[in-house]
Amino acid sequence: MNLKDIIHYFFLLLAALAAVGILMAKNVLHAALSLIICLLSIAGIFVLLHAELLAVTQIMVYAGGVVILMIFGVMLSSRVANKPLNVETARKIPGFITGAGLLFIIVYALTTTSFSLHPNSSTPASNNVREIGFQLMSSYVAPLEIAGILLLISLIGAAVTASFLIKK
Amino acid sequence: MTADDTFWVTRLALAAWMLPVVSCVALLFIPSGLKKRVPLVSSSLLFLAFISSAFVFVSVWNNPSVVITWNWFTFNGMENNGQLRIDNLSALMLVVVNFISLLVHLFSSAYLHNDAGLKRYYAILGFFTFAMLGIVLSDNLFVTFFFWELVGFSSYLLIGHWREKPEAGAAATKAFLFNRIGDAGFLIGIGLLWAQFNSLHFETIAKATAATDPALLTWISLLLFCGVMGKSAQFPLSTWLPDAMEGPTPVSALIHAATMVAAGVFLMARIYFLFTPTALVVVSTIGSITALWGAFGALKALDIKKILAYSTVSQLGFMILGMGSGSFSGSILHLFTHAFFKACLFLSAGTIIHYLHGVQHKTHTHFDVQDIRNMGGLRQHLPYTFFAFLIAGASLSGVPLLSGFVSKEAILTQLYYTTQNGNTLGWLFLCIAFIVSFLTVYYTFRMTYFIFFGHCRIADVIQEAKAERLPLILTLPVSILAACSVWLIVSWNPSDFSGWIYNGLGNPVPHHLIITVISSIWVVLAFIFAYFNLRNKPRWSPIRFFPDLDVFYTVTLLKPLLQLSRYTLSFDKKWIDGSIHFAAYAQVTIAKAVMLFDRVLIDGAVNGIARLAGGIGSITRSLANGKIQSYILWATASLVIFILWILLS
Amino acid sequence: MAIEHLLYLSAFLFSIGLVIIITKRNAIMMLLGIELMLNAANLNLVAFGYDGKIEGQVFALFVVIVAVCEAAVGMAIVLRVYHYYTTSVPDDISNLKEQR
Numbered sequence: 001m002n003l004k005d006i007i008h009y010f011f012l013l014l015a016a017l018a019a020v021g022i023l024m025a026k027n028v029l030h031a032a033l034s035l036i037i038c039l040l041s042i043a044g045i046f047v048l049l050h051a052e053l054l055a056v057t058q059i060m061v062y063a064g065g066v067v068i069l070m071i072f073g074v075m076l077s078s079r080v081a082n083k084p085l086n087v088e089t090a091r092k093i094p095g096f097i098t099g100a101g102l103l104f105i106i107v108y109a110l111t112t113t114s115f116s117l118h119p120n121s122s123t124p125a126s127n128n129v130r131e132i133g134f135q136l137m138s139s140y141v142a143p144l145e146i147a148g149i150l151l152l153i154s155l156i157g158a159a160v161t162a163s164f165l166i167k168k
Numbered sequence: 169m170t171a172d173d174t175f176w177v178t179r180l181a182l183a184a185w186m187l188p189v190v191s192c193v194a195l196l197f198i199p200s201g202l203k204k205r206v207p208l209v210s211s212s213l214l215f216l217a218f219i220s221s222a223f224v225f226v227s228v229w230n231n232p233s234v235v236i237t238w239n240w241f242t243f244n245g246m247e248n249n250g251q252l253r254i255d256n257l258s259a260l261m262l263v264v265v266n267f268i269s270l271l272v273h274l275f276s277s278a279y280l281h282n283d284a285g286l287k288r289y290y291a292i293l294g295f296f297t298f299a300m301l302g303i304v305l306s307d308n309l310f311v312t313f314f315f316w317e318l319v320g321f322s323s324y325l326l327i328g329h330w331r332e333k334p335e336a337g338a339a340a341t342k343a344f345l346f347n348r349i350g351d352a353g354f355l356i357g358i359g360l361l362w363a364q365f366n367s368l369h370f371e372t373i374a375k376a377t378a379a380t381d382p383a384l385l386t387w388i389s390l391l392l393f394c395g396v397m398g399k400s401a402q403f404p405l406s407t408w409l410p411d412a413m414e415g416p417t418p419v420s421a422l423i424h425a426a427t428m429v430a431a432g433v434f435l436m437a438r439i440y441f442l443f444t445p446t447a448l449v450v451v452s453t454i455g456s457i458t459a460l461w462g463a464f465g466a467l468k469a470l471d472i473k474k475i476l477a478y479s480t481v482s483q484l485g486f487m488i489l490g491m492g493s494g495s496f497s498g499s500i501l502h503l504f505t506h507a508f509f510k511a512c513l514f515l516s517a518g519t520i521i522h523y524l525h526g527v528q529h530k531t532h533t534h535f536d537v538q539d540i541r542n543m544g545g546l547r548q549h550l551p552y553t554f555f556a557f558l559i560a561g562a563s564l565s566g567v568p569l570l571s572g573f574v575s576k577e578a579i580l581t582q583l584y585y586t587t588q589n590g591n592t593l594g595w596l597f598l599c600i601a602f603i604v605s606f607l608t609v610y611y612t613f614r615m616t617y618f619i620f621f622g623h624c625r626i627a628d629v630i631q632e633a634k635a636e637r638l639p640l641i642l643t644l645p646v647s648i649l650a651a652c653s654v655w656l657i658v659s660w661n662p663s664d665f666s667g668w669i670y671n672g673l674g675n676p677v678p679h680h681l682i683i684t685v686i687s688s689i690w691v692v693l694a695f696i697f698a699y700f701n702l703r704n705k706p707r708w709s710p711i712r713f714f715p716d717l718d719v720f721y722t723v724t725l726l727k728p729l730l731q732l733s734r735y736t737l738s739f740d741k742k743w744i745d746g747s748i749h750f751a752a753y754a755q756v757t758i759a760k761a762v763m764l765f766d767r768v769l770i771d772g773a774v775n776g777i778a779r780l781a782g783g784i785g786s787i788t789r790s791l792a793n794g795k796i797q798s799y800i801l802w803a804t805a806s807l808v809i810f811i812l813w814i815l816l817s
Numbered sequence: 818m819a820i821e822h823l824l825y826l827s828a829f830l831f832s833i834g835l836v837i838i839i840t841k842r843n844a845i846m847m848l849l850g851i852e853l854m855l856n857a858a859n860l861n862l863v864a865f866g867y868d869g870k871i872e873g874q875v876f877a878l879f880v881v882i883v884a885v886c887e888a889a890v891g892m893a894i895v896l897r898v899y900h901y902y903t904t905s906v907p908d909d910i911s912n913l914k915e916q917r
Contacts, residue, residue: 009822012822012823012826015826015830016826016829016830019829019830019833019834019853020833022833022837022849022850022853023833023836023837028843028845028846031846031849032845032849035849035852035853038830038853038856039852039856042856042859042860045823045860045863046863049863049864049866049867050867051863051866051874051877053874053878054859054863054874054877054878054881057878057881058856058859058881061881061884061885062852062856062881065885066852066884066885066888069888069889069892070845070848070849070888070892073845073848073892073895073896074845076896076899087841087842087843087846088842088843088906089840089841089842090797090840090842090908091797091798091801091839091840092840094801094805094839095801095835095836095839095840096836096840097805098801098804098805098808098835098836098839099832099833099835099836099839100832101805101808101809101812102804102808102831102832102835103828103829103832104812105808105811105812105815106828106831106832107825107828108815110821110824110825110828115820115821128871128874131871132871132874132875132878135871135872135875136875136878140875143879147879147882147883150882150883150886151882151885151886153886154885154886154887154889154890155889157890157893158889158890158892158893159893161890161893161894161896161897162892162893162896162897164897164900793911794910794911794912795907795908795911796907796910797838797839797840797842797847797907797908800838800839801839804835804839
């Protein structure tokens with residue numbers, strides 16, 4: 001077991017623990033922070049999987065954007081002054097049973113499936129980012145454009161939806 | 169008698185019959201503003217009726233009788249005819265009833281001039297006269313029964329005329345009930361007659377009696393005699409008549425002296441052919457008991473009207489006793505004379521009561537105006553009344569030269585002839601008749617003595633009142649009736665009863681001198697005895713003991729009957745009602761059980777199904793509770809379950 | 818480093834995300850759970866592109882974009898709902914239920 005594997009399993013364990021932390025958190029802010037930890041761990045795993053572009057995007061978009069957005073949302077939607085940010089839980093037993101059932105299904109599917117992998121068959125090139133850039137601008141240019149339009153639309157939509165704040 | 173005569177006689181008889189009821193109907197519609205004219209209207213109509221009946225009497229007397237027949241009703245294919253008969257008997261009664269009714273109408277106008285129910289009184293008086301004349305004219309037992317009941321009904325109304333007095337109501341009820349007892353037998357007798365002869369026409373029955381079993385005839389006649397006993401107050405149904413004196417005094421004069429109580433005697437004369445010798449013995453026995461009982465009652469009584477009532481009972485018994493002699497002529501003759509002198513006595517008593525009432529009213533004193541103990545020496549104050557009372561009383565006692573003597577002699581003679589025919593019981597009845605006439609003299613003398621002679625026990629009160637003279641309308645009827653009590657009305661010869669009336673009735677017997685002599689001496693003896701008895705020992709009542717039948721009936725009949733009815737009532741309540749209640753409760757219990765069954769099982773099943781469906785529905789509805797996370801939960805859970813099911817199967 | 822472990826992690830995260838979505842009575846927590854599930858999917862995509870294929874990474878990139886859109890719009894909706902109902906607890910908002 002080399003260092004890479006140790007780091008890999010460290011991130012893996014950290015992500016799992018962070019996910020459990022989200023589940024256990026009583027406070028929304030703590031949950032959001034646990035989510036950041038989880039996402040950063042996954043970003044670390046992405047780096048180890050030679051998906052650097054994706055890892056950077058993950059860090060930037062999630063940790064720097066989405067989670068901050070959510071923290072702001074928490075601030076706005078909770079009356080911090082007279083009410084703690086506690087999160088109550090409901091439907092615990094059916095929820096856990098359902099989750100356990102889903103986990104069982106997926107794990108069952110994974111264990112009964114044999115993946116014909118090629119371990120260490122090819123070492124990804126270091127110009128992975130470049131390769132992706134080419135692919136995006138050539139093979140996937142239409143989805144990229146559409147994604148851009150989607151972003152624009154969602155931006156406008158979110159702004160319009162939340163525009164009451166501006167009116168205030 | 170020509171056909172034209174018959175026509176007029178029929179019309180006049182109907183007029184004499186119907187005019188009283190016309191008066192009754194007219195009074196119903198007379199406006200109350202004309203209340204003062206009521207006696208005038210009524211008396212005028214009665215006067216017309218009297219004139220008509222007088223014409224009828226004159227044309228019918230000793231002529232062949234007139235029978236009016238009409239088809240009354242057809243029942244079951246059989247024609248039932250009603251018959252009226254106008255012969256000597258009915259013509260005589262027609263006159264008597266109308267005459268006395270007229271006089272009573274006149275008398276009442278003064279006697280009751282302040283009465284609130286004057287209109288009602290006169291209406292019922294007219295109605296009574298009509299009903300009584302119905303009995304008189306009837307030639308059919310069913311028609312007779314019809315009017316018999318109407319007479320009883322109007323008597324009930326008139327006795328209870330002063331309905332605010334509880335005694336009057338009780339007396340009216342008593343009279344009505346006693347008549348019912350007699351009429352029950354009467355009705356059974358009529359039914360038997362109908363079953364036997366298929367007709368109730370007197371003449372038809374009379375023709376058929378010869379071929380009939382005498383025992384049956386005896387029973388029938390005795391049953392019919394029951395009705396006579398009720399109406400004529402014969403023992404043991406005699407106690408209602410003294411109580412009936414609660415009614416107004418003119419009513420007592422008309423109904424309870426002259427007419428209604430005589431209806432029984434009259435009916436006996438009509439159905440005399442039915443009575444077998446056996447039945448006649450029973451009739452005589454009842455008559456003699458009644459005559460003695462009434463005479464003793466008159467000796468005991470202290471109320472002037474009660475004395476007269478008991479006297480009436482006694483005289484009626486005397487008539488019935490005479491009926492047993494084999495001829496009804498003497499009894500009818502006595503009925504005729506009795507009607508006048510007893511009505512005269514009653515109206516005199518009414519005058520006295522009226523006078524004393526006036527005295528009482530002026531001086532505001534209180535004493536019983538009918539009690540002879542409060543009277544005495546009234547001859548100075550009421551001279552006309554005194555003379556009328558004296559004549560009528562003497563007639564009642566059987567003093568010679570007066571009508572009572574003549575008619576009494578007729579009965580005695582008939583009874584004497586019965587003994588001559590070898591009837592040993594006849595001697596007993598003859599003795600009783602003489603005893604009764606002796607007692608009659610005694611109580612009449614006692615009554616007259618206490619009322620009019622001696623010193624006046626309320627002289628100071630009368631002095632204080634300074635009562636004015638009595639109105640003519642009171643004294644006139646009394647005087648007329650007193651005048652009718654002399655012998656001339658019956659026969660020219662004062663010692664011979666077989667005058668013009670007696671010979672016109674039934675089967676008369678010849679006059680017998682011995683009876684006349686004995687009777688006269690007997691009366692004189694009785695007067696002497698009474699005079700000395702009362703003069704030496706003036707007691708209020710010469711006898712101490714008198715069989716009070718009312719007490720006897722109360723003890724022997726009324727109380728056991730009430731006890732029995734109490735028992736039956738409790739039986740009814742306990743067992744009959746109890747069983748009904750038990751059945752009802754059982755039904756309710758069963759119904760409740762069924763209801764419980766229904767509710768628990770039938771409804772329970774239905775409701776259970778409904779509740780099951782509802783429960784399932786509410787469970788499924790609870791899934792759709794509007795919460796997004798629940799939807800997510802159930803969607804994913806069902807997906808998981810679905811996949812697991814695929815995987816594991 | 819075995820690819821299966823990544824797949825197990827992915828399955829675990831996905832399940833945890835689902836449980837969060839179901840049990841937490843807070844709209845923002847639900848959004849967090851959605852993000853977690855999307856990342857679990859991303860993890861799967863990247864893990865299968867481990868042997869040099871870059872299609873998985875491209876696809877994951879698009880997923881990130883969509884997730885960003887979803888987060889922005891979702892956040893706006895949450896704020897809007899909070900403003901309208903003055904609560905951010907989804908259980909208290911039951912307009913979908915039949916009104917009785």
